[in-house]
Each structure stands twice: as C-alpha cells, then as structure tokens.
Amino acid sequence: MYREAGGSAKCPAMKVATFNANSIRVRLPIVLDWLAKHEPDVLAIQETKVEDDKFPVSDFEDAGWNVAIHGMKMRQGVALVSRSPILDVHRGFEDGNWPDDCRIITGVVNEVTIINTYVPNGTQVGSEKWDYKMNWLPRFGKLVRDRFKPSDDVLWVGDINIAPTEDDLFDPKRHAGGVGFHPDEHARLKELLDWGWHDTFRKFTQGSGHYTYWEFVIPKSFERNLGWRIDHIYAPAHLYDRCVSCEIDREPRGYERPSDHTFVMADFKL
C-alpha cells in the first residue's frame, strides 16, 4: 500500500537502523558486516569517537555506502550511513552555542529526514555533566520544534541514554532516581515525546527484558541479560502507523570485541 496522506516521501519502504558503536574504528568490521547482511536504507551511528579527517570514510565508500559525519577527538561523534545520497546535512545545534557538541546530525534520505542523536549520558546525578544533560534535552526539543512539524516525514533515532519505563532496564528498583532512570530525565523525555514522537519498538513488543545496551562493567551482563533499552527509533504518528517492524538484533553484542550496545532496526512501508 503506497502512501495516501500526510507527508511526501516517495520511497515505498524505508529500513532505518541505529547503533552506538563505541568507536567506529574498532567496530568497523562489525558495522560493515552488519550493513551487508541487513541492507538498511540508513544506519545512524553514535559514539564514533573520531575526528572527521580520521573517520574511515573510504571503507564505507568502497563498500558502496555514503556517509555523513560529525565527530571530534576521543568522545561523542555521530554519523549517517546510506546507500542513497544523504542530502541537506546539518550538524549540532547550529545556534552558535556548544560548538564542540558532536551529538546531533540530521540528513535527508529518500525524502525522509533522519535525526540522529547521542544524548549526553549525565555521568552522575547532580554533577556538571548531569546539568548538561538536563539542559541538552530541552535544547534538542527546541531544535525539533524550530525545524520540523509532526506532519513531516522525519524520524528521530539514536542513543537516548534514558530508559523510558521500568520495563526498559534490568533492575528498575535499584536504578530508580539514578542516571538513565531519573524523574527529571523522564519529565524531559516526556516533553520531547509530547511533540509527537512514538516509540516504534513498543508498537510490536511489550514487557521487560528487551535491551539494546549491556554495560561492560557488569561481569557477564549480556549473558545474564542485565541491560537497558536506551537506543530508540521514534516516529511521528503518520509514520508510526506505517511502521511494520522494529527489532533489536542482539547478535552483534555477542561478537568478538563487541560494542556495549547493539543494533535496532525499524521497517516502514511508506
């Protein structure tokens, strides 16, 4: 069924994926293998941890992928990967503040805008980095309101660094009020979602135990499934209605030298 109303995307289908690589240079073979196997229209990568001139652009291009990158030395860094050209790329907040913030990249693929974010972790409640996260979230909300409207063909994907509900982390009682599961984070996430974003994963799968991130610091966290669902794919209502699947691919978390996150992919029939 091709699209009827609400938006203008011309591509009949769209597979969108997200992955926090925790160093694109270390994870390059995992990413290239995954791309070849799953052939998404777009992969959004976070924590590339590399300056733009050291990003392995040619490795992607040699495999037939376009890339758009926004990175810095050591930390953060986001990228978009696509078979089709990535158009109208924007990086960061573009408001003159926080020029070193490499946490946002947007681009248009097959006439759908992809917003890829690496939301700040926050480190410790009450810390300077926590305040940064608390300020970053509403600032991102302003970016969305200024540049988009809910009827646009736009998707928001990435490492959100917040578990939305107690079903989205392994020990909600222990983590209640902690980083990633704090009322102030939930209030700010709700403000963002009230714009019109819908969590595509929860259209298809309910309950606990479905995670995208398992900490390195907890021994055997993946084997014991002590994880968090903090990597999300959000769609406005008219695209959420056209989302036909959203799945977590746990397999790459079990590879040699894995990231601490794994891939999430959503399929839209437009």
Added chain:
DNA sequence: ATGGTTGGCATCCAA
C-alpha cells in the same frame, strides 16, 4: 556499600 570493563590517549577520563 562497592566493584567490575572498554576505548582513546596519556597514564586518567568518560561511559
């Protein structure tokens, strides 16, 4: 109550 690991870079910070 606290530790455990990984990546990048410089011997410690961020996650």
